Amino acid sequence: MSDTEPAGVATRRAAMRLLDAVLRQGLPLEAALGSATAELERADDRAFAHAIAGEVLRRLPDLDALIDSATTKRLPGDAKARFALRVALAQALALGTAPHAAIATVLPLMDGGPRRLVHGVFGAVMRGETKLPDPPGLPKAISKRWRKAWGAGAADAARHAIAAPPPIDLSLRDPAATMEWVEKLGGMSLAPGHVRLARGGTVSELPGYAKGEWWVQDIAASLPARVLGKGEGRAALDLCAAPGGKTMQLAAAGWTVTATDLSETRLERLRENLARAHLSAEVRQADVMGETPEPIFDAVLLDAPCSATGIFRRHPDVLHRVTDRAIAALADQQAAMLRQAASWVKPGGTLVYAVCSLEPAEGEGVADGFAVEREFTRDPIQTEELPEGIIPGAAGRVRVLPGALGDVGGADGFFVARFRKSN
Template identity: 55%
Template sequence: MPGLAPRRAAVHLLHAVTVLGRPLDGQLDRHLAGLSPSDRALARALTGGVLRHMPGLDSLIDSACAKPLPADARARQVLRVALAGRLLLDTPPHAAIATALPLVEGGPRRLVHGVLSTLFREGAELPPPSLPPIWAERWGNAWGEAEVAAAAHRLAGVPPTDLALKDAGRTAEWAEKLGAVSLMPGHLRLPGSQAVEALPGFDTGDWWVQDIAAGLPARLLGPVGGLEVLDLCAAPGGKTLQLAAAGARVTALDLSASRLKRLRANLQRTGLDAQVVEADALIWEPGRRFDAILLDAPCSATGTFRRHPDLLYLKADLDLGRLVALQSALMRQAARWLKPGGRLVYAVCSLEPAEGEGASPPAGLQADPVGLSELPPGLSPAGNTVRTLPSLWGEAGGADGFFIARYRAGA
């Protein structure tokens, strides 16, 4: 049946994320293998649509059921996919039902048919965007209800595609060439998800994909031309590329061989140079000190929820203790490797205060205040720290949630 295969793939992907607790990106190749490009795109759109609107979809399903379906029931996954097709992709009602029933596979076909028929007959509409309750409460306590509403709005839509330019002096030229907007020199923004490999400038290495918030930590190291700079936890390499493009002599260190493979590929495509080191930063010894160090530490990554909505289901039982301990240990290592007067920027792509505002620098580091002129319009520093939240640049498409702190080593 046309349209059945991508919907089956979407059901399997949702099961992998919400029941088995597996990251979506790692499951795509397995469950989309053998599908045509159009079917792969449809399966991804359905899966992403469900993950972005799951609380609302589930409320519709529950309103049409005499008894709530178990959260891990296959019938619930099938209903989610069918409703996402109808309410988000405008699938005709008869096609949504016809492609849903075969997916129940021996389960309650009559129930699925009845729920969909009832909802379609009543003209059901998707409820307003909302976060899963655990995150609404968590971020409401941390940031307030206005940020919860902003996060829900950001989650509901596919985020724009941000590009970082190798030559910031060509921002206007590339903005015109790509039909993009720019929020600061060296940054371009294109609407929605893009087939970036097909865009002008990809093959020639004139830019790379990097959320605007993710580009701020390297910028806050200041002028790095000619300096010895260590990029800790560097893969997949966006910040390494920024530093190398600014003229730094970069050492890029990461523990992951597969992620470093991507970093090397990005260096080759852009024609930029860095010394790449595969090692554990907790035991590695560089044998020298650095003028500046960028530590984009391993973290919960909750700030990237708008690009990775599966995180909201994978990390519902988030235990930050181990991560905070690792972040502190990495900062202590970085402080040891700084030259006197050297600058350290610590960053996490997290909306969890424990990983950001709660982090304390080791002895020997002093707060290095961030100036307003160092940041793009609309963003203000708080002393030596910068925080991006879901409400930032809302009309322009938002940004990832980040915490950034800047320090100087004592003389």
């Protein structure tokens, strides 16, 4: 930032860098956050840049429609002027920034560019007393794909789900203390070991955080470990385990856990989470596809790397980064990982496969392909194993769609299948 640059411009520059990283480079928003906001010294400025970028991504189709309605010649999708207008309009129409501040802090970013065009388009939109649609629209490719896969109801529910960040779900170290923590935290519970809180406040300042009584984990993400039940000292392998929510669930449920992940950085976070929760597991860096199947375990959980389209409520950038080609490649990778994971299961043992994806190719497609394995049979998940309001499908698998738990704040999109190895 120069000495003559108006206050707030650097924050909007960082927001534009974040959007460029997601929309042009295909990077996850969180992965780009550090470098894009490096020039911002204050934490609140970094947070605001993140909020602006997130709101643009949450409402991108609607913002672009407004921009296009006010231009005689369509701006290219990667034009700097379009990025600047997205940032200004998202602030003025969704984040409560005064219109004059929203435009004044992006115009300096147009040095050498069409400042008059940006100012004129912004003014034309704002003079029309325009409001953004409620709920927001989905990207056309996403809407088409989800309507085909899940029907118009699920796609419309996804629009409502993306309208605002979701509530906060906590998994408890001691499920027997569920109602105690509901009362202490002022939340609600949908299952033993679960508390749901309204969004707001600082999580690390809540009662029980410092002592590791609970950890943040969307209720859908808790399902794969939940359907493994009590461990009673048996051995479980948690693959692709970081940052450790499922590892902690399994350890708290009495499993002797081995947790592996490819990323040593993410494993460091897993170790920190285990230490805070006063839980133990053997933690080691490993590539699922590079390991030899020894030793073998009573239970193996594979929450596989995926498109992550199921977590669009909290990470709207996934809707703008994932392509059909990427989904197909990920499904092939997941199928290979599931076959490898199966080699670690003892005779009579359990294998759970899960993805936080809303793409049937990554969930049902991979599970259906694996279901023909001779050594394994489907092990249907029962309603009583699941939180209130989530029920298994006809095949005994769990598919959490947009709209699930909608009356109490919703849930991430998820798929879970369970298999049993023959004796």
